[in-house]
Amino acid sequence: MRQLQYNEALNEALIEEMTRDEKVILIGEDVGAYGGVFKVSKGLLERFGPERIRDTPICESAIIGTATGAALMGMRPVAEISFIDFILLAMDQIGNHVAKIMQIAPGLLELPMVIRTEGGVGGGIGCQHSQSLEALFAHLPGLKIVMPSTPYDAKGLLKTAIRDNTPVMCIENKKLYALKGPVPEEEYFVPIGKADVKREGKDITIIATSFMVHEALKAAEALEKDGISAEVVDPRTLVPLDVDTLVASVKKTARALVVHEAVERCGIGAEISAVLNEKAYDYLDGPVLRHAGLNVSLPQNWHLEPVCIPSADSIREKVKSILG
Amino acid sequence: MVNAKELLTVAKSLPVDPELFRGLFRQILEVRLFEEETIQLFHSAKIIGYLHPSIGNEAAEVGATAGLAKADIIFPTHRGHGFFVARGASFEKLMAELMGKEAGYCKGRSGDLHMVAPEVGIMQVQGILGSQLPQAVGTGVAHQCQKNGRVTLCAFGDGAAGNGTFHESLNLASIWKLPVVFFCVNNGWAASFPFTKSTSAATNAIRAVGYSMPGYDVDGTDVWQVYCTVKEAAERARAGGGPSLIQANTVRWRGHDPSDTAPYRPKEELETWDLHDPVRIARKQALDRKLLSEADIEKLKGEIGKKIAQAVEWGLAQALPARADYLAEVSGKF
Numbered sequence: 181m182r183q184l185q186y187n188e189a190l191n192e193a194l195i196e197e198m199t200r201d202e203k204v205i206l207i208g209e210d211v212g213a214y215g216g217v218f219k220v221s222k223g224l225l226e227r228f229g230p231e232r233i234r235d236t237p238i239c240e241s242a243i244i245g246t247a248t249g250a251a252l253m254g255m256r257p258v259a260e261i262s263f264i265d266f267i268l269l270a271m272d273q274i275g276n277h278v279a280k281i282m283q284i285a286p287g288l289l290e291l292p293m294v295i296r297t298e299g300g301v302g303g304g305i306g307c308q309h310s311q312s313l314e315a316l317f318a319h320l321p322g323l324k325i326v327m328p329s330t331p332y333d334a335k336g337l338l339k340t341a342i343r344d345n346t347p348v349m350c351i352e353n354k355k356l357y358a359l360k361g362p363v364p365e366e367e368y369f370v371p372i373g374k375a376d377v378k379r380e381g382k383d384i385t386i387i388a389t390s391f392m393v394h395e396a397l398k399a400a401e402a403l404e405k406d407g408i409s410a411e412v413v414d415p416r417t418l419v420p421l422d423v424d425t426l427v428a429s430v431k432k433t434a435r436a437l438v439v440h441e442a443v444e445r446c447g448i449g450a451e452i453s454a455v456l457n458e459k460a461y462d463y464l465d466g467p468v469l470r471h472a473g474l475n476v477s478l479p480q481n482w483h484l485e486p487v488c489i490p491s492a493d494s495i496r497e498k499v500k501s502i503l504g
Numbered sequence: 505m506v507n508a509k510e511l512l513t514v515a516k517s518l519p520v521d522p523e524l525f526r527g528l529f530r531q532i533l534e535v536r537l538f539e540e541e542t543i544q545l546f547h548s549a550k551i552i553g554y555l556h557p558s559i560g561n562e563a564a565e566v567g568a569t570a571g572l573a574k575a576d577i578i579f580p581t582h583r584g585h586g587f588f589v590a591r592g593a594s595f596e597k598l599m600a601e602l603m604g605k606e607a608g609y610c611k612g613r614s615g616d617l618h619m620v621a622p623e624v625g626i627m628q629v630q631g632i633l634g635s636q637l638p639q640a641v642g643t644g645v646a647h648q649c650q651k652n653g654r655v656t657l658c659a660f661g662d663g664a665a666g667n668g669t670f671h672e673s674l675n676l677a678s679i680w681k682l683p684v685v686f687f688c689v690n691n692g693w694a695a696s697f698p699f700t701k702s703t704s705a706a707t708n709a710i711r712a713v714g715y716s717m718p719g720y721d722v723d724g725t726d727v728w729q730v731y732c733t734v735k736e737a738a739e740r741a742r743a744g745g746g747p748s749l750i751q752a753n754t755v756r757w758r759g760h761d762p763s764d765t766a767p768y769r770p771k772e773e774l775e776t777w778d779l780h781d782p783v784r785i786a787r788k789q790a791l792d793r794k795l796l797s798e799a800d801i802e803k804l805k806g807e808i809g810k811k812i813a814q815a816v817e818w819g820l821a822q823a824l825p826a827r828a829d830y831l832a833e834v835s836g837k838f
Contacts, residue, residue, distance in 0.1 A: 205649060231649055234680070242638040242672035249642020249656075252627060253577070255649060257642070276632050277639065283834075284618040285628060286611050324838055346838075420838040 663694025
């Protein structure tokens with residue numbers, strides 16, 4: 181199958197949806213001539229023009245608010261916040277408006293908008309360009325959240341998100357943009373709310389998100405040599421969470437470890453652990469454990485960064501300590 | 505020192521159209537009588553949650569609405585019932601919503617602070633002051649992309665103008681030449697904080713200069729002046745001339761809400777409020793111009809009073825949303 185980079189797959193999703201539907205527009209910083217900080221909107225300005233590809237000043241609150249207003253009028257805006265850290269400037273728009281409008285106006289208003297952003301450490305760029313803040317948004321009723329880990333999922337989920345009539349956040353990861361993977365030439369969609377078993381196994385379920393899916397897969401490969409068969413499940417969507425797939429996996433393995441890059445405290449791992457405790461307690465041979473980012477403010481130093489987030493090695497050690 | 509007046513734009517004054525003026529007077533009276541009723545209903549706990557009456561802002565809301573076309577969009581302020589009334593929203597559904605009834609505009613879930621009436625082009629009221637500005641910009645983007653000939657009027661208070669969204673939104677609207685009219689209703693008070701202390705400019709209208717758009721400072725108690733100003737700004741926006749900023753000056757009647765006794769306000773200001781009463785002013789204008797007689801006004805009052813009484817009666821007779829139905833509808837939602 182054809183191989184595409186993660187950012188190329190997202191770019192293709194945007195091109196396809198913008199070509200199909202002129203209501204789809206893009207709003208954000210550096211999305212125009214620059215082609216996006218991570219090159220997701222490369223070539224779009226030339227193709228669709230400045231009315232639909234809207235470069236903005238630095239105004240995160242207005243970027244989200246503008247997308248909201250455009251969506252209220254029947255457009256299908258995609259707002260880009262290039263680093264999730266910056267999204268804190270738009271928290272009012274997201275938390276008090278995007279997440280709530282459809283519920284305060286039941287049956288009266290639709291909000292078909294997508295907020296694309298990315299998180300994760302990479303290159304030692306410090307605590308204001310490296311965070312993983314997805315859990316903040318998962319706490320707000322009214323927002324769907326997808327976190328694709330492969331080029332295939334990225335394209336399929338973004339296309340589904342753009343066609344959804346409710347607000348969707350698509351949270352990418354800076355370490356994934358250059359990752360290559362199979363992406364079919366023909367059109368396809370990945371459903372929101374459906375987890376994916378990335379590797380089958382029988383001894384333990386590793387539930388990993390975003391870039392950590394790849395570290396978990398490497399760990400699973402190494403664990404094979406240790407005589408441990410690990411299953412890797414990628415929720416792909418955090419809200420709504422595909423509880424059935426997670427429970428089915430735990431039913432088979434009786435052990436679960438949740439891995440994510442975001443800090444451990446109140447991270448999505450806490451929610452997944454609680455859900456498994458409620459729904460899969462009878463199948464478990466031990467507690468659901470977490471292996472996540474350190475509860476620190478990330479240093480602006482690539483040399484120190486690796487100790488702050490899980491890696492294939494640390495996941496392997498953690499699994500061995502559980503099953504050892 | 506800059507001379508503020510030199511930075512302002514003054515709208516062309518249109519000759520008073522008798523028929524239109526009579527209609528505006530009627531709406532001003534409707535807003536007033538509607539609000540007098542909501543305050544009573546609030547005190548008797550029939551209206552639940554919050555209430556921010558429009559008294560003092562009637563002429564600003566009615567005049568601004570009249571300056572727009574029917575298909576134009578309005579973002580009201582949190583003190584914005586007057587926009588709903590001026591747009592011809594159903595009194596029944598408004599009262600029912602304020603009372604938290606299922607038959608209200610938003611099934612009784614949004615009340616005074618979050619109500620929305622898309623059927624008359626009114627977007628949701630905002631509980632977070634100033635948050636509507638970027639959303640209004642977004643509707644302007646949609647108008648521009650859809651080439652639909654619509655304009656958005658974004659109302660906000662003098663307090664909300666202190667929010668960072670004011671700068672972000674006016675800047676964006678200007679660089680994209682969007683069809684948006686920013687309409688700041690300065691009633692002198694942001695809850696307990698006076699305009700004179702909250703605002704470093706003589707009027708927000710002069711800030712328009714920094715965004716390369718016209719800035720108008722108008723008497724918000726003079727319905728015709730407000731109408732002429734908004735009409736000029738809306739027509740410019742519709743013709744592709746971009747956004748404008750209008751500050752309409754009014755005087756707030758009493759407290760921030762019916763339970764606020766406003767001890768922080770100077771006594772003289774409260775005692776002389778009548779001088780700024782939009783109903784009294786519009787009434788005098790109508791009589792002086794011989795557009796209406798005392799008898800006409802009394803008759804109008806009777807008609808409107810009856811219409812409101814019917815709406816109240818209807819609202820009171822409606823059912824509260826059933827908890828079980830609500831639970832069934834929202835359970836399992838993401």
